[in-house]
Amino acid sequence: MDFGVLSFYFPKYAEAFLLTVRIGWLGILLSIVIGIVSAFAIYFRVPVLSRLIGAYVEIFRNTPLLVQLFFLYFGIPKLGLNISAETCGIVGLGLLGGSYMSEAFRSSLGAIPNSQKESAEALGLTSVQTFFRVILPEAWVLSVPAVVANVIFLLKETSVFSAISLMDLMFTAKDLIGLYYDTTEALFMLVVFYIIMLVPVSIAGSILERRARYKMFGE
């Protein structure tokens, strides 16, 4: 391992790291929004929309992100709609993640026992109050473990962005290996930066899960 090479590589990786993190978190944000909207539509059985969303979830859960990105980035522009690689990455991650998030939210909404709804009714709450004050807070806590797992999964999935020529960590590693042939150093930095990206999220996730558990069973 040559430390001169490592310090020469550092700024290049740092730049790629920021890009990866930015696209990753924007995509995750989008996926949470899509997930919440889809889960609500399915929960309230909105006529046509819930069927469409059901199909969307099945389609995106059963195809790899790489194939989705190729279709979005190379296929869609042929219809005359031009999207930049970065938008494409965010939208692709958002659509993939949205299908996973919607499953997470939907199943936790469905897991709230009916007695909760009935008790709220007995207390004289309107259906809107019941949903926002009883069902939603409980479902939110229930969904935390699945959401945390999805966030980590989506951050890992960002590694395929290099295929649509976004200059992310993978792209940088491959590029530097090709240019300077210091394979060991380039791969080492790749692993280090992914650890920097994922370990804090993983730790924060387990703290969040523990707090959610306390909320469920009382402190």
Added chain:
Amino acid sequence: MGFELLLKGNNLGRLFGGLAVALKISLLSVCISLILGTVLGSLMNDRHPLIKGVLRGYLEIVRLMPQLVLLFLAYFGTTRVLGINISAETASVFVFSFWGTAEMSDLVRGALSGIPAAQYESSMALGLNDVQTLVFVILPQIIRRMLPLSINLITRMIKTTSLIMMIGIVEVLKVGQQIIEANRKIDPNAAFGIYFTVFVLYFAVCWPISKLSKYLEKKWEA
């Protein structure tokens, strides 16, 4: 739009050939992972702290690193650091088994932790040894809980196999790319139809499998 290219020459056959390459690698890794994962998962509840610690560390590392990074490490890293030259196919089977085994072992561990201690004690009272207890008493009980989850893991592994294109294996996405490149003059818009077809192919493979997993889960839950 590219759809008519599918009927030209042997293009459709080549796409299916590419899909077969990807499926072969994923099925091979699935088989290895299911077997090794069951063995490791059974060991995970072992009382020995060293075995427990090592397996825990292995699981965390595999969970944390993106599969593509592992692929790069196995394919480019081994050549440079260890001086051994493995083919891209071997590297990908190795990486996907390495990853799948970890995931599978965690599923087995989770299912095993739900088995009450009385089951083990009763088997011991009947004079069964550890291996007999596991094979004849414990595993038959957890299979119902395991099967839907393992099938789910299989679809995840098939989807992840699309990454092998990035280390230069000619699978379905790469074949699609080749068809588009070869016909750029005749049909500049081919990318839409070809990539759409690849999309549909992956869906056609994964969807029935995940339906089966959901069906089993519902059927056995009741």
